[in-house]
Amino acid sequence: METIILKKKPHPFVTCAVIVFVLLSVVAAGIVWVIAATGLVTIPVFTRLAYEVPTPLRVVTPGVPIETYIQSEVSDTLMKRLYQGQGALEDTALEVGLSEQSFTASLRSLADRAGAGLPFDFSLAQVALDPQKGAEIFLPIKNNPQQTALRLDVYATVEEGGIVLDIKAASLGVLSLPLQVLNPLIHTVVEKNLESLYAELGSYVRLRDISYEDGLMILKGELSVDAAE
Known part of the structure; x- marks a missing residue:
């Protein structure tokens, strides 16, 4: 005589609970992984x-x-051109190379102006x-x-004589960040760092182009006639 064994089907509630638990575990692990990737906190194993x-x-x-x-470079160039032109600014073309060392010095000075918060x-x-x-x-x-850090790749271009900044990439630790969340930082950190550049250039130069070399930002423009007066 053949014995028939009946298998009890799992209750639908139990099946749903297991699926929900697995999904929540995956989501939680993903969140913890993202937090660990920033380096802001230490999380055992995940970090x-x-x-x-x-x-x-x-x-x-x-x-x-x-x-x-x-101020030093442009002023010296302006004075030389005026001397050569006997008081007239005949050659207005200007090319200035700004070093990464100068940008670094200005960025570090932000600690005194906007770094407290x-x-x-x-x-x-x-x-x-x-x-x-x-x-x-x-x-x-x-x-x-x-020892985590925020990294921003910022490309500057010239539009209508002014400097326009385009953030190409951003990361915190090893986590790539959506650029939308950086708008407040763009204004506070990046634009604050360039305020002094805007002020000095606006007094002397009308910008036409910005290009990059290793360690240098090359600014091309024309000396302002107003600066010579």
Whole structure:
């Protein structure tokens, strides 16, 4: 006589509960992985797997601040041109190379102007200039055991004589960030760093073009006739 074994089907509620538990576990693990990738906190196992200390394109030491360099370089050029033209500004073409050392010095000075409310260690902040990336702004997070940092790749162009900034990429730790969340930081960090550049250039130069070389931002424009008066 054949024995028939009846298998009890799992209750639908149990099946749904298992599926929900698995989905929640996956979502939770994903969230923890993302947090660990930023380096803002240490999470056992996840930090070791998801995070590595970010490094800049290269180490840049600060030099002469932008505002000081611009004032000296453009003023000297203007005086020489006026002397050569016997008081008339005949040659107005101008090309100025701004070094990453100057940008780094100006960025670090933000600690005195706008750094108090920001989570960055400006004593280690720097700017590296590159033909492909534009300006890589490297901002270490202060008091962070993981030595994490915010990195911004910013490309500057000229529109109607003014400088327009385009953030090409951003990351915190090893996590790529959506650029929309950076709008407040763009104004506070990037534009504040260029305020002195805007002020000095506006007094002397009408910009036409910006290009990049390794370690340099090349500004091309025309000396302002008003500056000679």
